[in-house]
Amino acid sequence: MTHELKPGRKRDKIRQFFGSRPRTPQLPESSINLAAQSSPITPLPLPQSASDAQPTVLNLQGIQTPSIQPGKAFAKGKSFKRDMAILSIAYILQESPELKKLIQLIVVIRDKDSEGQLTAVLETCTRFSVQLASAADAHRAEATQAITVFHETVAKLRTIQLDGDGKSLDGLTSMINKDIDRIKPSFISNGDTGTTEGLSKVLDTTIGPTISILSVVKEASSLIPVPWVQPLIGTVVSMLRAVSQTRSNYKEMRQIAATAGDFVVSCAVICSESMVGPSLEGALKTFSKLVTAAISTGYTQLNLFSRYLQQSGHMGDLQVIRTRLDVAIQLFQTENSVNIKLDTEELNRKIGNLPSHPRYTRNEYLEKSRDDVIKYFSDWIVNAQESVLWVHGSAGLGKSTVAQELVHLLKSEDRLAGGIFLTNLTTEPPERVIQMIARQLGANYLRAIGNIAEAARKLDGPHDSLRDYFKAYIFDPIRALEYPYQLVIIVDSLDEWQNYESFLAELVHIPSPSPLKFVLTSRFNYSIERVVDKMLSHKYSLPRASQAVIECYFHHHFFLGNIDWKGRKPDDGKVHLLAAHADGLLIWAATARLLVMNEFDTRDPHVILDQILSLEEKVVTQNVGKLDHLYRSAVSTLAPQDMQGVLREFLGATVVLQEALSISDFAHLTGIGERRTKEIHQRLAALQTQGDPNTNFISPAIQRFHTSFVEFITTESDDQTFRAVKATEAHCMLANRCIEIVFVDLLPSFRGKTCIYSELRGVEPYAIKFWPLHLASGTPHQRLATSSDTVGMDLISEEAMHHWATLFLPCIAVRFQDGHNSLDGFRKSELPYEVAVMIGEEDVTTLSYHIQCLKIATQLQPLDVKTWKALGIAYHRLYEQSQSNRDLDEEITAFCHGLGPAAHPYRSGSLDNLATALQTRFAQQGASNDLDEAISLHREAFLLRPAPHPGRSDSLNNLADALQTRFEQRGASNDLDEAISLHQEALLLCPAPHPDRSISLNNLAIAFRTRFKQRGASNDLNEAISLHREALLLYPAPHPDRSMSLNNLGLTLQTRFAQRGASNDLDEAISLHREALLLCPAPHPDRSGSLNKLAIALGTRFKQQGASNDLGEAISLHREALLLRPAPHLYRSRSLNNLANTLQIRFEQQGASNDLDEAISLHREALLLQPVDHPLYSQLLKCLAIALRIRFDQGHLLHDLTEAISLYKRLLDFPVHDPNRSWSLEHLPSALKEHNALVGDHRDIVEGTDADAEGRSVM
Known part of the structure; x- marks a missing residue:
């Protein structure tokens, strides 16, 4: 039996949308030339209205005026809000035959538009139709006339054919908008859209203004209306609107509205399926009156922390509403013998198999001790824009205690999504931790259970990514709750979790805007900081506890506790001295307290306390860690000298213990003896900070003692009073x-x-x-x-x-x-190997x-290649889960052992496995020898796979990708030439309809485009375009990789336009980018990139043709892209500059000073986001200098010129070969002369002369 790790090839395997599918290779994101240039403007004539357009032959021919089909009965859907929207539209359509005719026409055109080219236009038409439908009675005649006229406009869409040219779609959109402006009645223009229950308001409340309503309208247009529930829908919509405006008791209010909404929809089903007699109609009216009366109670809004200190008193009001609603439902059921059961028990059973968080003992929180910190956190949760708060601090500051208190506060205020304490979950896979959070989420919010149960049903395979888990188990259920504020997940002791790196890596991809926030706690860790810095995050260093707080702690336990001081209670001075020795470490104070209270220490409490103080005086002179010294003293006094060896053995066993055991079982396991095991267990209670000290179970050390104590007993020291435990022993x-x-x-x-x-x-x-x-x-x-x-x-x-x-x-x-x-x-x-195979690496x-069984197997059969190979694959799986460098190193070591002799039949696969792992390590750590070795291994594997070996194509692509990576690192053209040659051979081995042909086409196209950018040979660029065209044909809609392929071809056509200036290349690129954007609706992770690409292409066309609508749309697209790239997004700086430069161009065209001011502000932010050594830093300096100089030329403000000169001077610090340095030398002298003319500083003339001389020398 053999195992082979399928290598993840750069560019072709595989970027993923939430990790669920392969992605097409994507060209690197480009940007507008950062130095904004002005261009002559040539306005292009556009049709003034739809009636002016010249109709062409139609794709939608054959559409007839729709006939009204027999309606269908209403059926309940998944969302009561969507159901209410459908019912409301159906009711309005019944009231207005003209409107129904218009809507049916839009639906028919949509159904015939198989490629979705008219989707955006039809959505605009539908939303305008909804506005007309919302007219109040006073405006009904005016609205009806507008509907009739607009029907003529929509009818013209039947005779429009889009030829793929982006300009034709732009023109059509413009014409429709102009007709809408012409037809729009005055009451809409004035903002009066009818009654408070108008259709627009219903739809805004139920499905929101940003969701497409085409599908909702289509469903409603064929529905038999249910007029009897329409007043009820209005009542529930009012409840939902009230809910959206509150920030207090939201959960309870939301549940009440949802209960009413679910019941109303159920009533609609009953009314659709049976005759509505007088009794049923009367019961409906009674129900409506009772519900209306129930929502008359007002609500207040209180600050989160204020409610923490003084709980809101409005729960009683909500309970009254809940009771009234239940009475109304029960009365309706009783009168009509209807049993509509709103039951969540079945859903609860569906999530019952998810893992649950281990029970933990809540730490003591000394009243008011950290209220300032809790308030800081609560303010951040309510007000901050960041999605992640990282709370870090040294061991013993009470991070876990604060985290537990925050969980308690958030749960009481309906803001908690989940709380995870990783001290008891140090080896848990991240997927299971996410499931634990989801289980807590379902327990806290019953309406989330359906989505969580669906996630549990779908995500049961080994190939579901961590991003899939986050999306399905956490983000989707929270979004479905539609809370007006963000929920919070607390993750405590992050650094104690083996798999924190992979968990953190996914938080970098938190969607924006996010429906939740994360609060993470850990000791300071550089690897955590590096990842947190990539997020939209805030870092908070937890301060040490104050002297006053620690004195309160000792007073509370020493004077109010059950310590028999025998008349020797410590005075305030001694407590003050003790608190000073704690130095803000709460764990020191807690340990000292436990030692004083230790029942196994025969000394009097005041003697123990005096010894602690005297030992601490030595710590000051010996520069020894306070905790270490206290722990060393504690261990020496907890057990007599003759028991120290056994104590060390006991502690060593608990360090590596895998699960809790009873005292008798632990004694049997270690051979220590039950009586002595029990005694040591009881003595160690004096150092126990977690769990129940009186339990008869012995837990792993990390679950019983503070992390600082576990580190103490496992860390070597020169002081041999206690010899450190070695985990291997x-x-x-x-x-x-x-x-x-x-x-x-x-x-x-x-x-x-x-x-x-x-x-x-x-x-x-x-x-x-x-x-x-x-x-x-x-x-x-x-x-x-x-x-x-x-x-x-x-x-x-x-x-x-x-x-x-x-x-x-x-x-x-x-x-x-x-x-x-x-x-x-x-x-x-x-047997160990066979058992490992049966277990598998996928669960x-x-x-x-x-892995354990495979490691035993390698010891029993150290020369068995397949065993080492299987171990390497297992560590690869573990690395995917943990993202730990340690696991990656183990993977490489195993694959090295698994290479086998040169003649081994599976050697080529082993070579690929090792090479792929080395490439991964190169990508993570940047060691060039790893990349060189990977290339050598890929070459050897390639030689072992001569044609017609089935794996030759993979070897060709693997080697080519590695060579391309090295070219990008070192710029050696022979690496790129060889990569192209290898990709060409790989393509020959993938003739149509080979499933990998599209990937090979894209690989080769990207390589050709890279070489064109290096050498400028036009045949390379033409070949790249040809290959991208062929690849696009292999990705028909709705292929998930079509958007990538569209963008690849669009970018390459833009490159050719830049070389040759053929406008058809640019027009086609814009059309391709438009289609790609339609395939990336929010929250698609590639949407920001698609927005940016289309905006850049439109900006380029504006420079060529001068059409102001291109420039306006480019600015709008850049703005949306910027919103999707919150700091510290990798491309935020680029988006800032793109928007800034486009605004500068509009300033040059229209002269609006606010455009230039905003551009300068954006340039400043872009500069702040990049380090000085960033490759684009000099370009960013240049962009800001240009904008400031333009503003000086307009307003002659001296500070603009002064700042521009300082930027010119900063550019002189860059290397001689930097083109922006040469640019600065060219512009600095004239700026200095102007500055001298204004302020008369002679130094300006000297500096200007020197710069001019250096510039001439460089020239």
Whole structure:
């Protein structure tokens, strides 16, 4: 059996939309020439109205005036708000035959427009129709006349054919808008759109102003109206509007409105399915009156922190409304024998299988001790624009306590999406952590359960990405709640989680605007900071607790607690001194308190306290860490000298322990003895900061003690008072004990020979599950032997190993409890590998067991290539999950061992695996030797796959991609030439209809375009365009990669336009970018890029043709792109400059000073976002200098000229070969002369002369 890791090739495999599908290679994002240039303006004539257009032959021929078809009965959908919108439209259409005729015409044209070219135009028509439909009675006649005239305009769309030219679509849109302006009645122009329950307001409340209403209108146009529920819909819409305007008790209000809405929609179903008699109609009216009366209560708005200090008193009002609504529903059901059950029990069952967060003991929060911090956080949550708050601080400051208090506050205020405390989840896969958050979300917000249950149904495969999990389990359910404010997720102790890197990496992609915020806590960590800096984030350094707070802490516990001071209570001076020694560390104070209260210390409390103080005096002179010194003293006094060795062994075992065990089972596992185990467990309660100190279970150290204490006992020190625990030694000790329990005590016994996994007892399940982990994590190449050397591998029988495997599999996963494939016929040395294969690497919950078994297998069969290969693939899977450099290094090491001899039949696949892993490490760490080695390995793999080897095409692309990467790093043209040659051969191996042909076409096209940019050979550019055209044909709508392919071709055509100036190239590029943008609706991750590309192309066409509508649209598109690129988005600086330069161009055209002022402001922000060593920094300086000089020329403000001169001078610090430096030398002398003329500074003349001389020298 062989494993082969499919390498992720640069450019062709695979960017993903939320990680769910392959993506077409995309050309790098381009930008407008950063130095804004003015161009002559040549206005182009445009048709004035739709009636002026010359009709052409029509794609939509055959459309007849729609006939009214028999209507269909209303059926309940997934969203009660959408259902109410449909019912409202159907009711309005029944009232106005003219409007219904117009809407049906729009629907028919939409259905015939198979390519979606008219979608935007028809959406505009529909929204205008809705405005007309909202007319009040006083304006009904005027609205009807406008509907009739507008019907004629829409009818003309049947005779319009779009030929793919972007200008024709622009012209059509312009004509429709002009006709709407001409037809629009005065009451709409004046802002009076009818009654408060007008259709426009209903739709704004139920589906929002930004969502397409075409599909809603289409569904409504064929529906039998249900007029009896129309007053009820108006009432519920009023409730929803009230909900949207409150920031207090939103959840309760939202649930009341949703209950009413669901019931109204259910009533509509009943009214559609049966005759509405007098009793039913009367009950509906009664229900409407009761609901209207129920919502008359007012609401108040309070600050989040204010409600924390004094809870809102309006819950009683809401309970009254809830009761009234329930009474109204019950009365309606009773009178009409209708049983409409609004039940969430089934949905609750659907999320019941999601993992739940482990229980934890809430830390003591000293009243008012951190209220200033809590207020800061609550203000940030309510007011800040950032999506992520990173709270960092050293160990012992109380970060977890603050996080727990914040969770409590947010939950009480209906702002909490979930709270995760990672101290108890250090090895948990990120997918399961997201599911835990989702389970909490569902428990807090019942309306989110449906979306969460749908996510659980869909995301059950190994190839669903972490981004898929975030979107489906978190973002989609929260968006569906439609809260007017953001919910919050708290993630505590991030640095203690092995998989935090992959989790953080996904937060970089939080959509904007985001429906939630994240508060993260950890110790300061540079790797965390680097990722957080890429987000729209705020960093907060948690301060040390004040002296006063720590004194309060000691007063609270020493004077109000149950300590018998025997008449020697510490005075205020001693408490003050003790608090001063704590130095703001709450964990120091807590540890000192626990030591004083330790029941196993026979000394009097005041003696213990005095010793702590005297030890701390030594710390000051010895420059020793305060916590370390306190811990060292504590460990030495917690147990007598003769128990210190056993104490260290106990602590070592807890450091590597995988799950909690009872005292008796832990004693059996370690061999320490139950009486002594219990005594040490009780003594260590004096240092326990988590969990119940009185429990009879012993937990892993990280779940029981503070992180700082775990670090103390595992860190080597020159002070040998306590010798640090070594994890490898502890693993070896537990491995030997587990093997002895399994293979000496259990399996040879009479009971063990026949027992099944459900009959295991005591510590046996632990030993069965974890001996491979402890052995693999212990001393390398550890023999399968006990400490007494009574058990060697040769003494473990084949039968015992097979029996272990049958017990192990059902212990680690439920799926094996009903049986599994037979392991008969395998030697005992082969069994760990076969067991690993059965577990597989695809289930994140059992991946660690898979790796442990493979590590044992490599020790038993160190020369077996397939085992090393499987281990490499497993670590690759783990790296995808963790993004940890450690896991990537392990992957590379395993693949190195798995290369095998030169003649091995699978060597080429092993070479590719190793090369791909090295390329990944190069991308992460930038070591050029990794890239060079990857290229060498790809070459060797390529030579081992001569034609017609099925893997030759992959080898060609892999090597070409690696060479292209090196070209981008070093600029060696021979690397690029070879890459093109290899891509060409790969394309020949993928003739149509090969599934990889489109990818090869794009790879080769991009390489040709890169070479054109380097050398300027037009045949390279033409070839790139030809290849992109062929690739686009292989991506018909609705292929998910069509937008990428459209943009690739559009950018390449723009490049050719820049070379040759053929306007048809530019027009076609704009048309392609328009289509690509339509395929990237919000919140598509590529929308900002598509907006930018179209805006740049329109800006270029304005420079060529001078059409002001091109410039106006370019500015609008750049603005939208900028909104989608909040700081610290990688391309925000570029978007700022693009918008600034386009505004400068409009200033030069129209002379509006606010355009130039805004451009300068944008240039300044762009400059602030980039470091001085950024490749574009000199260009950014130049752009700002140009804008300031233009403003000086307009207003003659000295400070503009002075700042421009300072920017010119800064450019002189750049290397001689930088073109912007030469530009500065050219412009600085004249600016200095003008400055001298204004202020008379002789130094200006000297500097100007020097700059002019240097400029002439450079020239």
